[in-house]
Amino acid sequence: MNTWDAVWAGLIHILEPTAFLYMMLGIVISSTLVALPGIGSKTAIALLLPLAFTLDKFEAICLIVSVWAVSNTANSITSILFAVPGGSGSQATILDGYPMARNGEASRALSAAFTSSALGGIFGAIVLAISLPVLKPLVILLGPPEFFVLILFGIAMVSTLSGKNKAKGLVIGILGLLVSSVGIHLVSGIPRFTFGNLTLMDGLNLIPVTIGLFAIPELISLVASGSSISKMELNNLDSGRRQGMRDSLTHWWLVIRSSLVGVWVGMIPGLGSSVADWFAYGHARATEKGAEETFGKGDVRGVIAVDSATNAKEGGSLIPTLAFGIPGSSTLALVFGGLLIVGVKPGKEILTTHLDVTFSFIWLLIIASVITSLLCIIFIKPLAKATQVRPTLLVPVICAVSLVGAFANSNNFGDIIVMATFGVFGYWLRLHGWPRPPLLLGLVLGPEAERHLWTSYQLYEWEFVLRPITGSLLILLILILGWPTLKALFAKLQQGEQV
Amino acid sequence: MQFKKLVGAAVLAGLFGQAAIMSQVANAGSHGDFYKGKTVTIVVRSNPGGGYDTYGRLIANHIGKHIPGNPDVIVQNMPGAGGIVAANYLDSQADQDGTVLAIFDRGAAFTQRVGKEGVAYDVSKWNLLGSATGEAYAYVAAKDAPFNSLSELKALTEVQKFSATGPGSDSYTYTELLQNAGMPVKLISGYVGTQEKLLAIIRGEVEGTAGSFGSIAEQAEAEGLKVIGLLGSVPSRPELQQLAKFMPDSQMPTMAVAVAPLAAGRPFATTPNVPADRVKILQDAFAAALKDPTLLAEAEKAGRPIDYMGPKDLADLYGNILAASDEVIKKFTETPVEKVTAKLDEVGKKGKVIKFQGKKGQVSSSISKSRTKVSIGGKEAKRGNLKAGMECAIEYNPGHEEREASKVDCK
Numbered sequence: 040m041n042t043w044d045a046v047w048a049g050l051i052h053i054l055e056p057t058a059f060l061y062m063m064l065g066i067v068i069s070s071t072l073v074a075l076p077g078i079g080s081k082t083a084i085a086l087l088l089p090l091a092f093t094l095d096k097f098e099a100i101c102l103i104v105s106v107w108a109v110s111n112t113a114n115s116i117t118s119i120l121f122a123v124p125g126g127s128g129s130q131a132t133i134l135d136g137y138p139m140a141r142n143g144e145a146s147r148a149l150s151a152a153f154t155s156s157a158l159g160g161i162f163g164a165i166v167l168a169i170s171l172p173v174l175k176p177l178v179i180l181l182g183p184p185e186f187f188v189l190i191l192f193g194i195a196m197v198s199t200l201s202g203k204n205k206a207k208g209l210v211i212g213i214l215g216l217l218v219s220s221v222g223i224h225l226v227s228g229i230p231r232f233t234f235g236n237l238t239l240m241d242g243l244n245l246i247p248v249t250i251g252l253f254a255i256p257e258l259i260s261l262v263a264s265g266s267s268i269s270k271m272e273l274n275n276l277d278s279g280r281r282q283g284m285r286d287s288l289t290h291w292w293l294v295i296r297s298s299l300v301g302v303w304v305g306m307i308p309g310l311g312s313s314v315a316d317w318f319a320y321g322h323a324r325a326t327e328k329g330a331e332e333t334f335g336k337g338d339v340r341g342v343i344a345v346d347s348a349t350n351a352k353e354g355g356s357l358i359p360t361l362a363f364g365i366p367g368s369s370t371l372a373l374v375f376g377g378l379l380i381v382g383v384k385p386g387k388e389i390l391t392t393h394l395d396v397t398f399s400f401i402w403l404l405i406i407a408s409v410i411t412s413l414l415c416i417i418f419i420k421p422l423a424k425a426t427q428v429r430p431t432l433l434v435p436v437i438c439a440v441s442l443v444g445a446f447a448n449s450n451n452f453g454d455i456i457v458m459a460t461f462g463v464f465g466y467w468l469r470l471h472g473w474p475r476p477p478l479l480l481g482l483v484l485g486p487e488a489e490r491h492l493w494t495s496y497q498l499y500e501w502e503f504v505l506r507p508i509t510g511s512l513l514i515l516l517i518l519i520l521g522w523p524t525l526k527a528l529f530a531k532l533q534q535g536e537q538v
Numbered sequence: 539m540q541f542k543k544l545v546g547a548a549v550l551a552g553l554f555g556q557a558a559i560m561s562q563v564a565n566a567g568s569h570g571d572f573y574k575g576k577t578v579t580i581v582v583r584s585n586p587g588g589g590y591d592t593y594g595r596l597i598a599n600h601i602g603k604h605i606p607g608n609p610d611v612i613v614q615n616m617p618g619a620g621g622i623v624a625a626n627y628l629d630s631q632a633d634q635d636g637t638v639l640a641i642f643d644r645g646a647a648f649t650q651r652v653g654k655e656g657v658a659y660d661v662s663k664w665n666l667l668g669s670a671t672g673e674a675y676a677y678v679a680a681k682d683a684p685f686n687s688l689s690e691l692k693a694l695t696e697v698q699k700f701s702a703t704g705p706g707s708d709s710y711t712y713t714e715l716l717q718n719a720g721m722p723v724k725l726i727s728g729y730v731g732t733q734e735k736l737l738a739i740i741r742g743e744v745e746g747t748a749g750s751f752g753s754i755a756e757q758a759e760a761e762g763l764k765v766i767g768l769l770g771s772v773p774s775r776p777e778l779q780q781l782a783k784f785m786p787d788s789q790m791p792t793m794a795v796a797v798a799p800l801a802a803g804r805p806f807a808t809t810p811n812v813p814a815d816r817v818k819i820l821q822d823a824f825a826a827a828l829k830d831p832t833l834l835a836e837a838e839k840a841g842r843p844i845d846y847m848g849p850k851d852l853a854d855l856y857g858n859i860l861a862a863s864d865e866v867i868k869k870f871t872e873t874p875v876e877k878v879t880a881k882l883d884e885v886g887k888k889g890k891v892i893k894f895q896g897k898k899g900q901v902s903s904s905i906s907k908s909r910t911k912v913s914i915g916g917k918e919a920k921r922g923n924l925k926a927g928m929e930c931a932i933e934y935n936p937g938h939e940e941r942e943a944s945k946v947d948c949k
Contacts (some may be wrong), residue, residue: 228705
């Protein structure tokens with residue numbers, strides 16, 4: 040099939056009335072479910088699979104692919120409003136989204152999140168379409184040693200996420216790495232810090248820990264202060280919504296860079312799906328003007344960076360799937376498991392004779408993202424009003440949402456205890472002015488860094504640091520980290536010469 | 539205020555839900571129509587998506603029709619600790635009245651026998667229903683790997699790297715079996731999922747990997763990789779070599795225990811202490827559901843094979859695993875050892891490396907300062923004291939990259 044024919048055929052297939060209807064169904068079901076903390080698109084797809092038996096090819100594609108494609112939009116809602124992460128991809132949204140809600144800008148934050156989510160989705164799809172001819176070399180360029188060094192770059196972000204007190208940030212970051220080692224060690228199979236407890240064997244789950252660290256302390260302070268989440272009157276719902284959309288567009292360059300980060304994380308199998316939001320946030324914080332002062336206190340750019348990256352990631356994760364016919368994530372494995380029912384297999388076929396299928400995916404990424412964001416934007420007003428409800432009414436609701444979110448993640452009561460423990464710890468940290476994000480960063484990146492380090496060592500022993508890309512990246516990292524010290528040293532030397 | 543209404547509605551919905559659950563408990567009827575109006579729960583040992591979940595939901599969608607009283611059937615995902623969480627739940631926490639079923643980990647009996655941390659269940663107490671299908675494992679190699687079959691791999695002396703997940707996973711255990719069969723294989727662990735294992739071959743980091751036939755073979759061959767052998771039978775591929783053929787007799791009991799769970803790849807059971815007539819109802823319904831033409835059609839469309847195994851065969855299978863001797867079980871927990879008695883041809887780097895004649899030619903083996911026990915003339919000695927020409931009994935790990943010795947006992 041000619042490429043341009045395939046582009047049009049892909050579009051026409053999904054615009055057929057019944058197919059389009061199934062796309063809308065997928066969007067509504069997916070958005071409703073992922074808006075609830077702890078429930079992700081995987082559950083939504085698993086629930087919808089029986090329906091796929093009764094559908095024809097493109098109806099099933101529209102239903103299943105749209106559930107997956109839009110799963111990163113609505114999960115920002117609870118992150119922004121209540122500091123309860125809607126999913127593992129929306130942890131970093133809390134960092135600036137929730138302070139915005141506190142400042143009476145819930146409407147603007149939600150609007151910026153949804154708009155940049157749509158833009159990220161479009162960008163991811165375009166990158167995917169452009170890279171179709173060169174998929175393979177892109178995916179096999181990097182191996183475990185390079186993944187390890189790239190993750191070290193991520194861990195180095197601890198300093199940018201620490202705020203004013205770098206030493207405290209470093210301590211918390213190391214604590215995060217330590218906490219991440221709880222569970223059965225993937226490489227050796229040895230249980231660490233599990234004390235024979237089954238919940239701890241799988242390691243600490245990100246969602247209960249995040250809810251504990253961020254939502255619980257907020258709940259406590261809401262009750263203590265007796266005031267609503269928003270400290271100000273919300274007389275800006277309409278203007279906030281417009282402002283949020285404008286924010287995403289005026290910061291288009293940030294959207295593009297963050298989307299690139301997202302696509303890149305999605306494209307590299309082995310980096311893990313929950314690192315994209317942190318990488319994007321860290322990138323924005325390190326490169327945006329004045330970020331040092333305003334990030335973490337309600338800067339809309341923090342929200343824009345995260346939400347464009349998480350949605351762009353999905354387009355990126357299709358790249359290894361299409362290149363090698365091997366689904367790039369467990370969610371994608373489920374998507375293609377469902378599509379097998381209608382005879383669609385990942386791999387060569389949909390890149391050659393059935394190229395229209397691939398383009399229908401790309402169109403769905405674009406169209407479904409935009410429709411989802413528009414739908415979410417419609418609901419911004421009632422959602423934002425929640426930040427003005429008095430705490431006696433709101434706290435029980437957030438409490439319930441937090442408990443369900445922590446539990447639904449793996450139907451495990453132990454996760455509620457994890458949430459409560461980190462809740463108490465999070466409150467203590469907040470009270471004494473310790474930064475909390477570095478702990479999450481350590482928890483997210485620790486296991487990835489460790490497994491890639493050990494795999495690299497098993498493959499090449501310590502010689503892995505001499506591989507060209509690995510070595511160059513390491514030198515770059517050392518230079519970046521050492522730059523302030525080097526600069527000071529040079530300055531001293533020069534002074535010495537002058538005297 | 540709108541939000542108040544919402545909160546009110548949520549509270550009301552919660553109360554009604556509670557009332558509904560309580561009325562169900564109160565409705566427990568007589569034996570004949572016990573299941574009428576009941577809800578049967580199928581516990582799935584992993585998250586939504588993937589094989590266990592797919593089979594769990596297939597059965598959930600169709601078994602209700604075949605149980606007298608036609609109960610509603612729902613699925614509850616209970617992931618955790620490689621299936622131990624779900625198994626413990628089935629064993630002692632779930633209602634023992636025949637309303638809770640589970641698709642449990644195929645390795646549950648083995649995990650119990652090995653005595654893994656966290657196991658608080660006893661498979662032999664469960665009321666088994668049967669297995670929905672068997673599984674086979676495939677060994678895959680790179681396009682340009684220096685071997686095209688298991689026999690060629692066995693003939694090699696140079697160590698070949700295989701990507702795997704981690705100890706305790708099926709793919710790791712089944713790759714270790716290559717070592718038990720005397721093949722020069724080194725496991726590289728830390729790869730998560732079929733995709734990462736295959737990409738490691740494509741990137742050239744490793745020469746091979748192993749994975750369940752259904753999920754790995756087709757993808758591998760589409761990418762030009764070679765399927766070099768099998769563990770378990772795949773009727774459509776008789777030309778592929780079976781690993782069992784290469785196992786020395788001494789290793790066969792170990793192999794039998796390791797492979798047994800594959801024959802019952804998707805096992806189902808209900809809790810202990812269910813009345814016998816109800817167990818019979820469930821066993822019959824399970825068998826009937828797997829013959830149901832709508833289920834078979836759905837399974838075929840989803841690319842999931844169905845191959846029923848009855849409860850008696852399943853019980854025998856687990857009985858054998860649980861009865862395995864300590865000696866057999868030990869082989870899974872210990873590193874493989876090759877024992878030879880030979881003259882040291884060469885001692886290098888102040889005793890850090892020795893060379894001697896192994897079974898397949900000269901072997902170079904590393905001596906660790908802390909892990910290798912070195913003795914000369916019956917007395918403990920330092921590795922620096924080893925000299926070329928000494929007659930030594932050497933035990934070393936043939937799968938280790940440097941074939942590290944665990945024991946060197948010289949005269």
